[in-house]
Amino acid sequence: MEIRIEKAKTLKEKPDFSKLGFGKYFTDHMFVMDYKNGEWQDARIVPFGYIPIHPASTVLHYGAEIFEGMKAYKTADGFQMFRPYENARRMNNSAERLCLPQIDEEFFVKAITELIKLDYEWIPDLPGTSLYIRPFTFGNDEALGVHAVHNATFVVILSPVGNYYAEGLNPVKISIEHEDVRAVRGGTGYAKCGGNYAASLRAGKRAEEKGISQVLWLDGVERKYIEEVGSMNVMFKINGEIITPKLTGSVLPGITRKSCIEILKDWGYKVSERLISVDELCAAAKEGTLEEAWGTGTAAVVSPIGHLFYEGKDYEVSGNKIGELTQKLYDELTGIQWGKKPDERGWVVKVRV
Ligand SMILES: *Cc1c(COP(=O)(O)O)cnc(C)c1O
Numbered sequence: 001m002e003i004r005i006e007k008a009k010t011l012k013e014k015p016d017f018s019k020l021g022f023g024k025y026f027t028d029h030m031f032v033m034d035y036k037n038g039e040w041q042d043a044r045i046v047p048f049g050y051i052p053i054h055p056a057s058t059v060l061h062y063g064a065e066i067f068e069g070m071k072a073y074k075t076a077d078g079f080q081m082f083r084p085y086e087n088a089r090r091m092n093n094s095a096e097r098l099c100l101p102q103i104d105e106e107f108f109v110k111a112i113t114e115l116i117k118l119d120y121e122w123i124p125d126l127p128g129t130s131l132y133i134r135p136f137t138f139g140n141d142e143a144l145g146v147h148a149v150h151n152a153t154f155v156v157i158l159s160p161v162g163n164y165y166a167e168g169l170n171p172v173k174i175s176i177e178h179e180d181v182r183a184v185r186g187g188t189g190y191a192k193c194g195g196n197y198a199a200s201l202r203a204g205k206r207a208e209e210k211g212i213s214q215v216l217w218l219d220g221v222e223r224k225y226i227e228e229v230g231s232m233n234v235m236f237k238i239n240g241e242i243i244t245p246k247l248t249g250s251v252l253p254g255i256t257r258k259s260c261i262e263i264l265k266d267w268g269y270k271v272s273e274r275l276i277s278v279d280e281l282c283a284a285a286k287e288g289t290l291e292e293a294w295g296t297g298t299a300a301v302v303s304p305i306g307h308l309f310y311e312g313k314d315y316e317v318s319g320n321k322i323g324e325l326t327q328k329l330y331d332e333l334t335g336i337q338w339g340k341k342p343d344e345r346g347w348v349v350k351v352r353v
Contacts, residue, residue, distance in 0.1 A: 068135045126163075137152055244257065
């Protein structure tokens with residue numbers, strides 16, 4: 001499919017790249033295409049702006065929406081992306097679960113590549129900065145009946161983002177949630193969809209009011225097994241072994257998670273993807289065998305956990321400092337993503353501009 005390009009008549013002023021924060025600024029253009037009569041059509045790059053939406057649109061009433069989160073990094077002669085075909089595949093898995101139309105994986109990457117080429121000047125070049133890419137698809141039938149959608153819209157927007165950790169890698173406080181649940185097996189937990197986030201906001205707000213940055217979810221049935229953190233997967237180093245919750249269907253299959261597992265195995269660590277109960281975790285923290293804990297996700301890459309709160313108790317991890325392995329993993333992964341370390345596993349897609 002051809003991509004029609006309509007350039008913005010006036011370009012926006014760029015923000016100060018040293019004060020970007022996360023997801024606050026957007027580039028000059030966006031990619032849009034519509035799904036009608038059983039096929040994607042009118043692929044176009046247009047000036048960034050509002051999307052007109054019918055008041056009865058499916059997404060507004062029944063939450064038919066999926067998204068992806070990925071990053072592009074500036075290089076000497078263009079930019080590079082980290083495992084974009086993994087995002088394309090996951091987006092299609094999410095689409096299958098929510099009965100939204102899938103997108104050809106090559107075309108998904110091509111659409112993003114063409115958009116970034118046009119807004120290339122927006123990729124920040126300061127250390128730790130990148131261009132965050134947010135592709136999303138939403139159901140867009142203009143009727144209130146409940147059924148799998150016939151019409152959908154796919155959009156890609158771009159946002160220059162700063163270093164997640166302005167003052168280095170600071171350990172975060174995490175509260176283990178025992179009331180609300182995020183997802184259940186058979187539900188949409190493994191799909192990257194807006195609805196999962198809607199269900200998580202209340203617990204997140206309660207934690208925030210106590211000065212705690214994120215929530216660690218337990219499984220939705222027994223509320224016994226660790227699942228994941230708000231927008232990150234989670235890993236623990238207990239007695240030298242790396243343990244991460246297995247993908248049971250209610251956990252989002254993170255690409256950072258997958259990459260960390262591969263790197264850790266290459267380094268000779270024993271990595272177990274298995275069920276881990278909150279009791280096992282708290283016992284390890286009490287006995288001092290919980291050596292390190294960290295979250296993994298595209299936005300923060302690797303995020304050390306310094307405190308775990310559960311049922312009124314406060315468990316400190318690694319003396320509230322970043323663990324040695326957490327730091328090593330962060331350096332390795334960001335090194336590959338920023339092009340400062342060799343890409344031995346063929347994860348990086350380079351584009352010349
Ligand atoms: C996106 C996301 C992650 C992390 O996935 P990455 O591919 O590593 O960015 C983890 N949990 C949830 C709920 C997510 O939405």
